[in-house]
Amino acid sequence: MGDALTIVMTAIGLGLSLVLGRISVNQFHQVKSAAEFLLVRRTLRESSGELRRFAAWEHRSQLGAGTGVAAITKPGWILERPLEVDRIVLNLVAAPPDPPVDPRRVLMRYWPLSNTGRRYSRYHEAVSELDRPANWFDAACYRMVAVRPSATGSSLSLDLAATRYWLGFDTTEALAHEAAHVYQRTKGAKISGPFRRKLGDPFDFERRHCPVGFVTLTVRQDGDDSTFFLMRRGSKVATGVNMTAAVPSGEFQPSDDSPFSLRRDLDLWFAVMREYAEEFLGHDEVREHRGAPIDYDHEPPFDLMQAARRQGLMRLYFLGLGVEPLTWKAQLYTVCVFEGATFDRLFADMIQENAEGVLQLPSLHRGLAQPFQGWRFDEPTVRQYLDSLALSPSSRVALRLTWRHRFILGLTGDGPSGAGISGIE
Template identity: 35%
Template structure:
């Protein structure tokens, strides 16, 4: 039992220290036309917006309820159990999240209500509709982190191919929303634009001792799971909104505020929240603009994300956020890079974009946001 748990922990730590290269290797399993170019994020045509869409043109539809179909793969299958360690001399853990909790738990590891994606549609006019029900964060991890663990284990043996990846074969189509609970995060690249036209972007380094996913990687900021702010109340109520979820992450990651983590008894009152009201005023005058690119999956774990961009005028950023915190509950803001002070952001240049996408340990969703914002920069930075 001790040997089994030690071996599992070693693979888990290998996964957490090599996610960037493992994601690229896993990307080779899937057709190149599914990739956001230069990254390991898979985003097929049917999940991709034809062009960046302002976030208010992405409708959300609630499909939750008792009639919602249970996922066909939930992480309890024999193929998943084969990679789990023993908790007694004769029995293995039943779920991947159980093994994380008891053997290698990060400081942030809570099961919370989360929105489950059930449909993606993009119209010819560019408008989109995303359909959701309700699941939990561990519903996601029990499959996604197990997939990453399986690939990491086979990689250490030089055998990471379809024949040696039985759990991945169960999830044969990453874009089949009935196969598993697809519980997306929202990953947003924040770009500060000055009156001169120069721009900077913010990045976050995710501390592997604090987070269960994407540890040891750079990622766009803000990024977080699409979740309600309270455990009680209507899940399709005021929290069921992409923009509001982004604002909650801004509050946590830039201002260092405690997270609205879904454990409270009452939903957040957005209309009375000063941060939300200030950003809404700036949106109405288009000094803040938010765009959605579609939905994608990390090739390694098949964890889903909704890549977005937040374009904010520099003066508004200074007024609303001022000097951002250097550390938060999930890691650190990149305030110095290549010997330069980047507390106001990293210069948004082709050289820096390509450096992070191609040569730095970058989470696939963040890399995809960088690539997509660079590709569409003329559209995004125009007024």
């Protein structure tokens, strides 16, 4: 049933209930506005690929900065070659003043009525009441403030400030909701609304709360054979619903809300380790950790990952930075390359399904005390996923850049570096 017909049928049903005295006028408007809100949320889920492609087209003059990736970037943001992640400079700076564009003033027209008869003032409030994700809480996060490429284009320095998850959600995901609303109203003709127009410049991080996410392509290398891993995100996650994504991926945030962790966890490697624990090994959300801060050198499974990395048996590389065209969220692109036996040892108890989704695998067969096998890292498989609208934009960038740099990374592939994969975005 189409969205327009669904709204009509819902309105007819509510109208009959109102005439028959089953609901009050206030209840009629409240339920109707909630139904319309949820229909836009459904459009956002079911048409996310088209919305993201449309957004990429609208921002086509800002895409790639000559690098061939479908992300909003500036020169120097996508590195010319992979860099050990520790060589990226991350600075914790004081939070800038509140952004001049207040989402509440622009976006309340899109939010439904609460049981008080007034509209919800923030997107996360409406989502909490009507479409609550399974893993849903406000937490400390990092907010992008400034990006400074090196003069040679070989590194980046990032200024980050503390923020809260819902402040970022009320900006980036609300921007996507507005796009879905406009897309639905104009029957697919456009996605730009008042909020996107008021923000104006996706590179002006001080005009909005810009949360930072990261996406890591995991590659298992065993001689000349390399494989990579993807996950199908579930229907009850807060973002990226039903999208296929590189794994692990997540919010760049500290492990808890303490000032100590805010400073200590400004480290991409720590964030990636925590996501491996959750998405490959099924550990509970690490942010729910109670008591003392995480001891990464002595607490499993982080101690084993730390040791493997120090021995050069796993390597985490930074590939670049971009802004997603639909949400204007900043994304950090990385790849983690594991020596085969090390991967098998660390993830012998690997799970197929976690709290955020299900691993997409070529086979569910696995040996005793062995992890699942990933997809072959070869041109046909890489091309298949780069062609897929189901693959999230940030994951597509990470996969494309990993393929481009496969020989630098010591991975196998067909043809000269960068050959065979062109113009897919």
